[in-house]
Amino acid sequence: MQNLAAITNTFERKLAALNPRCLIIAGDSERELDSPGKRTSLHNVELITCDELFKKIEVLASLFNLVREKPDKAAD
Numbered sequence: 001m002q003n004l005a006a007i008t009n010t011f012e013r014k015l016a017a018l019n020p021r022c023l024i025i026a027g028d029s030e031r032e033l034d035s036p037g038k039r040t041s042l043h044n045v046e047l048i049t050c051d052e053l054f055k056k057i058e059v060l061a062s063l064f065n066l067v068r069e070k071p072d073k074a075a076d
Contacts, residue, residue, distance in 0.1 A: 021046060025053055 008015045022045045027033070029049040048056075061067050 019044060023048065025050060 004015065004017045024045065024047050026047070027049045028051050030051070033049065058067075
């Protein structure tokens with residue numbers, strides 16, 4: 001981003017750069033993020049663990065009434 005003008009100054013067309021965010025989905029928060037130092041703060045990078053992602057999906061699904069009722073095992 002910082003060197004875009006210098007890198008592209010010989011190009012015929014001008015390029016514009018946005019400042020996109022990066023999302024990394026990996027791991028399990030309870031097992032892998034057991035200390036504050038393991039969740040580093042990087043500019044425009046968000047780390048979300050698989051269990052956090054699934055929890056967010058569950059919350060959204062419940063907000064939009066998209067949650068299926070679990071089948072009753074006694075009825076089987």
